[in-house]
Amino acid sequence: MTLDMKDQPIQRTGRKFAQVLEGARVVFMAKGFEGASVDDIAKEAGVSKATLYSYFPDKRLLFSEVVRTECQRQCEATGAGVDFHENHPPAESLYAGARMIIASYLSEISQQMFRICVAEATRFPELGELFYQSGPMIWRTDMRSYLQQATARGDLAVEDFDMAADQFIELCKADLLLRAVFLNETEFSEDEQHRVAAAAVDLFLAKHGR
Structure with missing residues (x-):
């Protein structure tokens, strides 16, 4: 089933949102979706798993947000x-x-x-x-x-x-x-x-x- 970003809301506010996203970016880019664990991402981001889940209740949702953010960066770089x-x-x-x-x-x-x-x-x-x-x-x-x-x-x-x-x-x-x-x-x-x-x-x- 293809994930639609409209399926679940993302909390893009909060002081640790960018921190979570950057930690996820580092881990996903290094290990891909399958190889990245929530534990790895939380450790890289320097947050608890509870904090991570408060922003992204699903790893698929977090991965999609990382890729969308990176694509936007690429567009801006262009x-x-x-x-x-x-x-x-x-x-x-x-x-x-x-x-x-x-x-x-x-x-x-x-x-x-x-x-x-x-x-x-x-x-x-x-x-x-x-x-x-x-x-x-x-x-x-x-x-x-x-x-x-x-x-x-x-x-x-x-x-x-x-x-x-x-x-x-x-x-x-x-x-x-x-x-x-x-x-x-x-x-x-x-x-x-x-x-x-x-x-x-x-x-x-x-x-x-x-």
Whole structure:
């Protein structure tokens, strides 16, 4: 049964609410939903189990609140989205966008949320949508908008804006994303990120450039 946050009220007031939430975040991110115990969370948060239950009577509810809070943080970290420097030539605009997309998906918060949402997708299917909306959907929307404007100006020749936006974003993930996810690499050099961004732009312009 999928948990709906409307099913149970959450007491978001009280001096220890943030303390409980932060303790839960640390434990859930380290151990996942199944591996985290209420005892672990209470100890990390520095509160009693009674205090924890006064805010969150159910571990599922606490986990959902942690993920929702982290997705909101990711959305805020994304800020105004992807800036494609629209007044610049297409190669420069696309490169600027590519670097922002790469930096976003390689960020610590994005990697944490990606792993936990994938790991708990069966138990919490609604969390995948939250993750998508807090990051990937923002990139896609901004990319599509830029492509429409650039095509209208005659700078690019794009017919299917949705497909082109998705393909460009995927090009920006080449090599680095899989290394981050499967090899747990966390540091990528300027040269590595430039290499991926520049190659993404070259391939994209070969198809859609004027």
